[in-house]
Amino acid sequence: MKYMLLINAPAEPAEDAPGCDFEDWQAYDKTVKEAGIFVTGHSLADLVTATTVRVDRDGQRTITTDGPFAETREVLGGYYVIDVPDLDSALDWAARCPGSRGGGSVVVRPIAAFED
């Protein structure tokens, strides 16, 4: 079963949050890959680089705006897709992720499976 771990960083990261250093991320990434559960994952560039696109109802006009939306308390900073047996296992990997510490959070979403 595949789950996406959406890693949300606090908009204003804590100064000295233990367990979220660059080394912690490297170690976590290594563990995920060595465990054989890694499907894909990326970390996203800074929020100021984000752009939102919407197309209006008649499909005529494209509205392009800066950023996702204002006043976000948490910012999507990256994601993993992992393949594990069940939710408990996914939650365990989420709890081990440095992104779940220091005021950040990890949202666990199962990847939809469509019957064919």
Added chain:
Amino acid sequence: MEGRAATAVEAVFREERGRLLAALVRRFGDLDLAEEVTAEAIEAALVHWPVDGVPPKPGAWLMTTARRKAVDRLRRDQTYAARLAILQVEAERAAPAPPADSRSAGDLPDERLLLFFTCSHPALPAEDRIALSLRCLAGLTTPEVARAFLVPVATMAKRIVRGKKKIREARIPFRVPDAAELPERLAGVLQVIYSIFTEGYAASSGPDLQRLDLAEEAIRLARILRGLLPAEREVAGLLALMLLIHARRDARTGPDGRMVLLADQDRGRWDQAMIEEGLTLVHEALAGGPAGPYGVQAAIAALHDEAADLATTDWPQIVALYDVLLTLTPSPIVALNRAAAIAMRDGPQAGLALLDELADDPRLRGYHPLHAARADLLADLGRATEAAAAYRRALELAGTEPERAHLRRRLAVVESRPEL
């Protein structure tokens, strides 16, 4: 079959239902499928047993019937068909022959512990945990659960469907947590049972103060859990706590449904047999290591149940237990109860000073027992005007009619009394 006989047989099945359901969930890993074939197997038993006689191994009969129906269903259902092989392989691998120990009651292995943990999984919304536990483990129907919580059947049905959908689609596993996770996950299971009890005991809304059926369901669930986890002292503690409170049920409301406070209860109407059972369990919950929060709360309830009246209650011991509870589960509500015990030990002035400190806590601002307790102490001190204001505030916040009626009576008393 005659209607009454059918009802009696159905009552017997209620106990068997949870057991059968859990065994089928273990076998097929699918709660919906397990529920459907459990119902069908029981239906079949209701048709065949009165005619053919009860089989020598009723549990095995039900299990075989249900399993056959499940396999039929899986074969028929195209969407299920592909999964059948996988499920069977998984089930065979996950289900070694059940050990012939205390977990096997009757002729059906007891797998209900899996269901307890799945139904109260922290990934489910709190209200869904309660609904699923009552349905899957207490064997209540959806309309029964809905009635108990005073919500429309459609609302409750939606909750149950939502809970089952999350279990299925997010793949919440059917498993007993390992030793490292167990304390935290068990606390979650106990929380669900205690929420059912407290909802039954002090219904949060509606015309009746108590809804005994829910309190009894909670006790029933705790008894099942205790059978499954006899060494867990907090399970004993929770069961003790509920029994020691429930023992006072007949004295807690007057003949007109009026609420009777602990101070005014006719203690002769307390259920002594239930108190005895609770006391035995308290000793178990407190023996052999530091007590957990349910054990401590049960010990407090035990001191009340053992006292002849309010004046001779062991208040110093109760305050000491609240001190322990406050370190185990720091909460403003525990602090409030501790303040009330201190008022009994050291007088209303001492209690009031603590309550005034607590009144600043935003978490207690809308909590009517705080205002009612302040009002009582102010009244004891002869500060009638302030007492009346506090009773009025409590009245605005109280949820059930008997509680409001009680507060109105107290308000009337202080209003008729001149300021000292």
